[in-house]
Amino acid sequence: MSSHAKISGMAKHAQVSRALLDDIARGKYALGSLLPSEPALATSFGVSRQTIRAALRTLRELGLIEGQQGIGSFVRAAQPTARYAYSFDSAVDLLQYAVSTSVDVLSCEEIVLSEAQALSLKRRPGERWWQVQTVRKPLQDHAPIASSRILVPYAYGSVLQDLSRSREPIFALIQQQMGETITEIWQDISATSVSAADAALLGVPPGCPGLSIERRYFGRNGELFEVSHSIHPADTFNYSMRVRLALPERDAPAPHTAAAPTPPTPHV
Structure with missing residues (x-):
């Protein structure tokens, strides 16, 4: 790489x-x-x-x-160690990450949301969704950097036909083909132990440290149109995020209140 x-x-x-x-x-x-x-x-x-x-x-x-x-x-070194550094400032950087990696689609199946899944996603039990399993790799290396399980509402299933032919992420395909617009992304990052199933896909020992990233993508009307849960090996992936903080506004002076006019004294 x-x-x-x-x-x-x-x-x-x-x-x-x-x-x-x-x-x-x-x-x-x-x-x-x-x-x-x-x-x-x-x-x-x-x-x-x-x-x-x-x-x-x-x-x-x-x-x-x-x-x-x-x-x-x-x-201390002339060449980087074997770690994939990923910077995230905006949805544009999510696209950059996607196009700088390749994706292998391992499976794509229809599922029915269980009560637990529906509660977690704030959806109705029994809804039909698509579940996609993928592995991502850098373009010039074959060492996997992410194992992902992605959930997409059943109505958006047509975009999955292009997933294996395109390096663009699913949310970008939904925007292009379904007329959606991302208005919000929720992201949850936590440390984890890599499961045996993910370890087999990532080529790492089961139980080794990993990074778990879940993202939820919302459209104009607050509609959830993708949920991705990715596992990254801790020793091959670094995630960097920049947060811009708004400076607090200075205390504005209290608005001036004019005294109420004195009513005229009536003549007797």
Whole structure:
């Protein structure tokens, strides 16, 4: 797998990470050397220090650099370790992740929601849905990075015909072919132990540490049109997410209240 394939996403910090990765790979920054300071890198790339910190964090997670408090970041390796780094800032980055990987569709079957599934999804028991089992791999590597079970309402089943011929994710196919628009994505991330079934698909030992990511995609009217549950091997996948925080508004001055006019004194 190419070095760039290990850093996905079009966010600024991902672009800076890839540029620094290139600099290290071609020897601009030798092993053991100190990278420029955060302010210097921010000036060089024309970005904020927060962006530089996010980029350096990605390089640390790939094993390329090591930070020392009060000194800076040292180069410790010329090539990334075998870890797939994935940056997520928006639905656009979800698309980037999908097109930078290949998908093997292992099964596609009709299911009927059980009471437990319906309660979890806030749907009616007995509804028909499609359940799809997939495995994703980087384009230039054969080591799986995700085993996924995806649920799609029965009415959207026609989009699944194109899944094996397209690297686009199911939610993108639903948008293109069904006229839906994503308005909200719920995401739940947790540590897990990889089950025997997923371990066989991912080529890892059963019970080893893994990362569980569940996403729910909602349309314009709050309609749930996809649920994906993915398991990633902990030692081959890194997930990075950037959260933009809105600054609190300053306390606005209390509105001025004019005194009520004094009613005229009646003449007797």
